[in-house]
Structure formats: structure tokens, C-alpha cells
Amino acid sequence: MxxxxxxxxxxxxxxxxxxxxxxxxxxxxxxxxxxxxxxxxxxxxxxxxxxxxxxxxxxFQDELFHPFGDARACEGSDTALPGVISAGGVPIPADASDIHYVTENGSAQVSFLSDQLPDYLHRAGIVPEGKSVLDKTYGGAYGLGEGEGELPEGLCGPALKGPAWGYVSMDPGPDVSILVERSPIDESTFRSPARVIASFPVR
Incomplete structure (x- = not known):
């Protein structure tokens, strides 16, 4: 045509x-x-x-949006932590979930949920075997009221909620400090599961 x-x-x-x-x-x-x-x-x-x-x-979202391609790593981290994270040389509990960490200038802060905290605190040497994990000889109440939350600067993920209990390692090894959510109902135990924030030097 x-x-x-x-x-x-x-x-x-x-x-x-x-x-x-x-x-x-x-x-x-x-x-x-x-x-x-x-x-x-x-x-x-x-x-x-x-x-x-x-x-x-x-x-490839982990590689695109997280340092080191690690979904657990928070923005700004300068050192990758291994698949099994150890705080002061002691692996965090095997049931740890919802893990987040930030590393900066040779130190690390790791947040996680766990139901195995008494065992972890004993293994880490923070509370001696046979002693209550809420014995004031080895720890003490942390300044968070019930329902209040705290998330250290740089650390991502959910905040740790009060009331909370704090520990500092007494061994001569690396300094390790740990915050744990205490039960708001029963002062003799932790939440189930409890959120933990562990701070320690990166070797």
C-alpha cells in the first residue's frame, strides 16, 4: 500500500x-x-x-545494605565478627537469636535474645557455678525503669527494656560487661527470652 x-x-x-x-x-x-x-x-x-x-x-540485600555482607552487622561497623560470636572468648548461647552487633575502634557490642542466660553467665566466669545469677555480689540493678528502653549508640535492632541487671567480668581476662533484661514480674529471674547486650574488646 x-x-x-x-x-x-x-x-x-x-x-x-x-x-x-x-x-x-x-x-x-x-x-x-x-x-x-x-x-x-x-x-x-x-x-x-x-x-x-x-x-x-x-x-544480594545483605551484601548491599549491611557491612561485610553480614545481616547482623550494624551500619558503621569497622570489623567483622565470626559466625559464632564470642564475648571475651566465650561463645554466646547456642539459642541466641535476633543478633545485632556494632564494632568500632577495637570494641564490640552485641545484642541478642536467649533463654540460656544462667548457663552463659557461668561459662563466661561472670557468676560462679552454684551461685544465683541475680546475686548482688556479682551484679546489680541497672538504671532502667520498667518499660524504659536503652540502645547504645551505633547498635541497631530492638532496645533493651527495663528492669535490667548489669554485670562486669571479674576474671583477669578481657573486660566484658553484660546487661540482661530482668523479669518485671519475678525479681529472681530473667525475662523469657531475655535480651542481652554484651560489650567486649575485639581481639
Missing amino acids: CAARGDGARAVTNGMDEASYPEDAGDSDRGGSGSRRRLSCLAAVVAVLALVAGGVVWL
Whole structure:
């Protein structure tokens, strides 16, 4: 339809040359359809590319948004901690969950939830075996009222909630300080599970 007309068509009067031919109108319609098809194809390609980009971001979100590609590491950390974190040389409880840490200038702060705190405090040498973990000889009430929260600067994740109990290691090894959420109902035990914030030097 878009081919050049023959000599007979060229011989028509100027007035007829200026008239619109039915086939010309058809060419215009086909041109509009082609544009719409191109736009549809372009929209489909953009959608596919956006889907692929979203998948890549999802697959590599830890590497993109967390230091060292570690989802536990808070922004600004300058040293990566190992898969099994040790505070003062003693691994944190095996049931630890919701772990977050920040490291800066040779020190680390780690926040986690656990139901195995008495065992951990004994293993860490903070409270001697056979002694109550809430014995005032080895720890003491931390200045947080019930329902109040505290999150050290730089540490991400949920805040530690009061009431809380604090410890400082008494061994000659690395200085380790630990804050634990105490039960707001029973003063002789911890929350279940309890959030812990452990501070210690990074070796």
C-alpha cells in the first residue's frame, strides 16, 4: 500500500493530488498501530528489567545494605565478627537469636535474645557455678525503669527494656560487661527470652 503510484497517478490534477486517498488513511492507521505495539513492547521490556533488578536486590540485600555482607552487622561497623560470636572468648548461647552487633575502634557490642542466660553467665566466669545469677555480689540493678528502653549508640535492632541487671567480668581476662533484661514480674529471674547486650574488646 505504501509503494509509489504509477505514471497515471502522477498525471492527475493538482486538486486531486491534494485530496486524501483511502489507502493513505489506512497507512496512517497502521502507523498508529505500530507505535502502540512498540510502546507495549517497551513497557514489557521495562517491566521485565524491573523484575530482574528487584530479584538481584533481594538476593544480594545483605551484601548491599549491611557491612561485610553480614545481616547482623550494624551500619558503621569497622570489623567483622565470626559466625559464632564470642564475648571475651566465650561463645554466646547456642539459642541466641535476633543478633545485632556494632564494632568500632577495637570494641564490640552485641545484642541478642536467649533463654540460656544462667548457663552463659557461668561459662563466661561472670557468676560462679552454684551461685544465683541475680546475686548482688556479682551484679546489680541497672538504671532502667520498667518499660524504659536503652540502645547504645551505633547498635541497631530492638532496645533493651527495663528492669535490667548489669554485670562486669571479674576474671583477669578481657573486660566484658553484660546487661540482661530482668523479669518485671519475678525479681529472681530473667525475662523469657531475655535480651542481652554484651560489650567486649575485639581481639
